[in-house]
Amino acid sequence: MSDPNKLFDGIAQADNRMPVWYTWSFVATMIIGVCYLGYYHVATDFQQEEEYAATMAEYKEMFPEKEVVVDASKGNPLAGNPEAIAAGEQTFQQICAACHKADGTGLIGPNLTDKEWLHGNSDVALFNVIMEGVSMEQVKQNPPKGPMPPHKASLGAEKVWQVIAYLQNKNKNIKSAGQ
Numbered sequence: 001m002s003d004p005n006k007l008f009d010g011i012a013q014a015d016n017r018m019p020v021w022y023t024w025s026f027v028a029t030m031i032i033g034v035c036y037l038g039y040y041h042v043a044t045d046f047q048q049e050e051e052y053a054a055t056m057a058e059y060k061e062m063f064p065e066k067e068v069v070v071d072a073s074k075g076n077p078l079a080g081n082p083e084a085i086a087a088g089e090q091t092f093q094q095i096c097a098a099c100h101k102a103d104g105t106g107l108i109g110p111n112l113t114d115k116e117w118l119h120g121n122s123d124v125a126l127f128n129v130i131m132e133g134v135s136m137e138q139v140k141q142n143p144p145k146g147p148m149p150p151h152k153a154s155l156g157a158e159k160v161w162q163v164i165a166y167l168q169n170k171n172k173n174i175k176s177a178g179q
């Protein structure tokens with residue numbers, strides 16, 4: 001082989017220098033790296049935990065956490081809350097009135113304004129029925145009413161507690177499990 005750049009299969013390997021801009025950008029990354037190290041770890045006492053906590057605090061202020069209403073064992077966290085009652089009434093009229101009648105006295109679904117309860121009269125009992133619904137299987141075991149659709153996915157805990165706040169406001173027979 002006379003030409004060292006020519007390989008046996010005839011493919012030539014061009015051993016050019018790297019482009020100048022490329023070499024300099026490599027040098028620049030090294031300089032930036034040294035500056036970064038010097039700035040954050042030597043010159044200033046930057047603490048990543050503190051920075052994280054400060055950013056999180058700022059974020060929480062911008063987007064205040066809504067009260068998480070999933071702990072059903074403590075009863076309705078929105079009971080007696082006037083805004084919740086108003087919002088609950090709207091939801092009730094939109095979704096529940098079709099089966100429970102606009103005034104809650106019952107159509108295919110039972111009366112929710114009286115003292116008779118198929119599944120118990122605590123707010124937690126209502127929460128479970130509204131969230132999980134009543135399946136056909138349960139109805140067969142415990143006639144005479146029909147099935148009720150679950151609202152866990154369509155409404156979620158907060159809206160369901162609002163509806164219960166509305167019902168509790170109408171019907172003093174509904175006990176709060178939290179008391």
Ligand code: HEC
Nearest residue numbers: 095096099108109117118119120126129134145146147148
């Ligand atoms: C498709 C009709 C339908 C819709 C919509 C519906 N329900 Fe029902 N609901 C029923 C039926 C039927 C029952 C009786 C289930 C049984 O046999 O146990 C029931 C039962 C209940 C019970 C239990 C009553 C008791 O005596 O223990 C509550 C509380 C209730 N519904 C609230 C609601 C609320 C609040 C909504 C709206 C978010 C709603 N329901 C939407 C049909 C419906």
